[in-house]
Amino acid sequence: MAEPVEMTEAPLRMPLPAKSVTGTHAVVMPEVARVPAPRSLTLERPRVGRAAAGERWIARILRGGALISGGMFLASLGLEALPSSLTAHVTIDTLRKGAASMLLVTPVARLVVAGAMLGLRGEWRYTLYAAGVLGLLGLAVGAGLQG
Amino acid sequence: MTVLLLITAGTIAGLAGALLGIGGGVLLVPALVLGLGIPLEEAVPASLMCVVASSCASAASYVDNRLSDIRLGMTLELATVMGAIAGGLVAAYIAPAMVAVVFGMFTLFVALQMLVLNRRAPEPMSVSNYAPMNYPLGVSGSFVAGGLSALLGVGGGPLKVPLMSYGMRVPFKVATATSNLMVGVTGAASVASYAWRGHLRLELVSPLVVGVLAGAYAGSRVMPRVPTAVLKKLFAGVLLVVASQMLWKGGEGLWPSLWK
Numbered sequence: 166m167a168e169p170v171e172m173t174e175a176p177l178r179m180p181l182p183a184k185s186v187t188g189t190h191a192v193v194m195p196e197v198a199r200v201p202a203p204r205s206l207t208l209e210r211p212r213v214g215r216a217a218a219g220e221r222w223i224a225r226i227l228r229g230g231a232l233i234s235g236g237m238f239l240a241s242l243g244l245e246a247l248p249s250s251l252t253a254h255v256t257i258d259t260l261r262k263g264a265a266s267m268l269l270v271t272p273v274a275r276l277v278v279a280g281a282m283l284g285l286r287g288e289w290r291y292t293l294y295a296a297g298v299l300g301l302l303g304l305a306v307g308a309g310l311q312g
Numbered sequence: 313m314t315v316l317l318l319i320t321a322g323t324i325a326g327l328a329g330a331l332l333g334i335g336g337g338v339l340l341v342p343a344l345v346l347g348l349g350i351p352l353e354e355a356v357p358a359s360l361m362c363v364v365a366s367s368c369a370s371a372a373s374y375v376d377n378r379l380s381d382i383r384l385g386m387t388l389e390l391a392t393v394m395g396a397i398a399g400g401l402v403a404a405y406i407a408p409a410m411v412a413v414v415f416g417m418f419t420l421f422v423a424l425q426m427l428v429l430n431r432r433a434p435e436p437m438s439v440s441n442y443a444p445m446n447y448p449l450g451v452s453g454s455f456v457a458g459g460l461s462a463l464l465g466v467g468g469g470p471l472k473v474p475l476m477s478y479g480m481r482v483p484f485k486v487a488t489a490t491s492n493l494m495v496g497v498t499g500a501a502s503v504a505s506y507a508w509r510g511h512l513r514l515e516l517v518s519p520l521v522v523g524v525l526a527g528a529y530a531g532s533r534v535m536p537r538v539p540t541a542v543l544k545k546l547f548a549g550v551l552l553v554v555a556s557q558m559l560w561k562g563g564e565g566l567w568p569s570l571w572k
Contacts, residue, residue, distance in 0.1 A: 238522050269503065269507075273500060275368075280386070
């Protein structure tokens, strides 16, 4: 996706003479003329740099994970109110396991995106930190599977 | 009725967690143990799950508003996860009453620290123009916070917020927002070890998480407008109440003859 370009109504500096004489009256020309950028070149949204775009993605991942898992947990609570049946029981169980997994994966996904975002900006130290955290999490989960 | 109570408890915990950067576990564990009579071994993993939910819901808003310090968060996260794994490994060998006493003493310490240090250390003026200091203290403190998170189900926030605010000279609101961002990963690491041992009760977690998400969303909207002094007083007040409750409960379990 192409990155949006910033176009602002910046003051345009023109090399004009400080004074121009017309007859006996001295007319003082303004040194700086404020010229609005053409409508076609002015973007409606403010500039979104790589940093801001990365942060926006982190926020989207966190919000999305929270909303989806919350919705699944809420649906499981709604199904509990229905008359008990095997299908409802299985659905509730599946929804809850899915919601819990989604919730646990969300901060990990956030960490991956944050590490990648800072790596793309040349801040490799933070990418290494993120990789370290992910490695330790993997180690903990692996140890839990074996234990 | 119990479901409604759990949703309400979750909402309050989520609201407080988002406002104060404590994840909500610090309120939820005593509420579940003392209020609803749920065993501590089940309350801790459930509250850890809620810490993850609170972190996701509130941190989304704080990252959007550029209130969370992502770099600082990632630096401290590594030490925190190491501490959380160490804490998760020893959690199975420690008695619940002992955990309650440690929890009580820990929260009492943090509350007193907040009340005493609040008057001494001036707050940095801007939430955007500051530089974190004293990284060795921050990293070692985060390791301890991670360990306590796994043992007590509190997400480590009650230690990390004062650590960043007073130890590293980070503005209080940035500290709470960054703590909210970090406690998600810590909580996920801790809850994974509980889940593999079969201690995670999803029927208990479901209503709690629904409430926590609603509370955390509301809290993250309100927090930027609340004065810092009010947040600090709330933080200390909540911790004092919780400390007294947990010390009582832990004392009852460890020395029953003294309580009778």
